[in-house]
Amino acid sequence: MLKGKDYDWQDSNLALFGSDLERNVKKAAAETEQAWHGCGQAVGQEIWRIEKFKVVGWKKEHHGSFYSGDSYIILNTYKEEEELKYDLHFWIGRHSSQDEYGTAAYKTVELDTFLDDKPVQHREVHGFESDLFKTYFPAMQIWKGGVDSGFRHVKPEEYEPRLLHFSGTRKNIVVKEVELLKANVHSDDVFILDLGLTIYQFNGKTSNKDERMKANQFVTELKGKRGKAKSEVLDEADTSKNHEFWKALGDGERTSSKADDSDVVGFTPVLFRLSDASGSLEMTKVAEGQKFEKPLLDTNDVFLLDTGHQMFVWVGKGASKDERAKGMQYGHNYAMKTKHPFVPIARIGEGQHVPAFDSMFA
Template sequence: MTGLVKAKQYDWKDSNLALFGSDTEKQVKKESAESEPAWKGIGQKPGVQIWRIVKFKVASWPKEDYGKFYNGDSYIVLNTYKEESSDELLYDVHFWIGKYSTQDEYGTAAYKTVELDTFLDDKPIQHREVQGFESDLFKSYFDTITILDGGAESGFNKVTPEKYEARLFHFCGTKKLVEVRQVPRAASRLDSGDVFILDLGLTIYQWNGRGSNKDERMKAMQYLIALKDERRGRAKSEVLEEEGLSKSHEFYHALTEEDVPDEAENMKPKDLTVELFRLSDASGKMTFNVEKTGSVATSDLDSKDVFIVDTKRAVYVWIGLDTSEAERKNAMSYAHKYLQNTDHPLLSVTCLAEGKHDKQIRIALSA
């Protein structure tokens, strides 16, 4: 019998997404955007809409699963909203990349995000989101974000409870947002400051760490109830308190998997200095150079060029009003390639256009 092979995590040092938006990428045209069935009727009223990339196509994601993401997939998320005292519809469009998503999937998600931006007359703010490093804006759309292993086809609604594969879920956060992640079913993953649910199919345990907060406990209890409802009353459950729980309990005996370290945990910047880069073709060829380090203000930006700001918490691509077509087309590509060569390639990336998103860039630079 051959063992299961763990899917390869995304390799940010060798990604075809570097071609996204460049001159080698097929030009996205309004006609092609209008022919995409997924975009019909979207963005007409405030709210969030989500799609998953399936074999190069855009598939609607069920509303009951909003906030759930599989780490083997890529998604597009559109938020439509109005600002106070205005009836104008505004948009944020995000493509979210699971850590085991294939290059084809997240390349398609990136391409389709540009297409969606074109469909909505270039009004949206574009964002790249990476699993585990999502922007605060992205997180704000959901009461809970749940990260599940595999692709959407690995969901368990098609099999009987007796055939469920045991899963361990980690609940961590506050009232503002509790994140739920499926983690290896290993004892080393338990953290006294958080809550865990062990789903064995017909038996479900909620393990409350001695230092866990009420929000984590409440969110875990809601999750547990939802799991039991899915099983139509066939599953039993038990809430366990870490304090005083015997190590001989079945809960601990079921934690038999080998822990697998998350490669992304080591991809955090060591130097937190803010850096500003200028992308320009004024010399006749495309150049990308450091413009400034340390504090950056809007007065440092020039309408004739593209600027990339790395705050070490997020990356912002600012496109001046008078930039050339080549500069605009290559803006996101250069931001992506720049991050590939850093020690923090997984940061979220937001693209802001001068004149349309001036408020957002001021907020980003003052944070």
């Protein structure tokens, strides 16, 4: 499987969404997938990685760690009034191949079918994850590489140097592996330079205590696994440019970045209807504004709500088979044409409640 440039898959129309292949998946077929057996029976997260078209369980000790070259399926099971409910996410790595994310999308639909269409489905893109997704993992760790990289057990002195970027607040600290460049280290956050036997924690001038604490915990865990490794905490203001930390980093333009909201500043939320009442499937604008009237949501159709920061596909109970099947595909294709193509997309069935969606309606 070839790995492309950043988000190389974005030009695809995510063809498996809404195809006959996708929607003809029956529960009987879903039950033949061994990975689904026994899932969704207890509160918590279950994760699978797509490995050469197969769904492979992701061990508990690796939860919160993702490879940028892979795609994953995440099932979050929770209880509400003694009833089990679900949020079902597929996560697309920045360098995931089309066959990987296509399989993840297809298998997400299959798992939804297996769970009797009870889950709320979510599309998550590397670097643009929803707030809900981030709450599952106190410290997300995103590594370079993919299935072929695996979790290799090597001696500390054989480790390839890596630079880790810690950013966020107490509940949502994200850890990303970034290029070993001086330009990638800045004052806003905390960075760890892992040289195998020597580990440096660099605290930026304006980094917060949560980032520093999480990085410190990470270093402690690394040292515990490696035994003879040593560490040093560096404060930006007191660290010379001649320090070994800086000497280990190369020159070049900054490559690490946070999700940028600049493209949606001043964006006016818009609501579309997806209907085949005319004989062919059409998507038309219904309204735009900061709030919408609930009666606009017709039970006989599918609606797409774009807030600029997130998109929702709402499926009415009376929607036709084609409308139901094509909702997520239309949402993905629409997103690809906007200035915010990677925002989270959630598919909600009528009667299901998602606070971020409900709050948009008066």
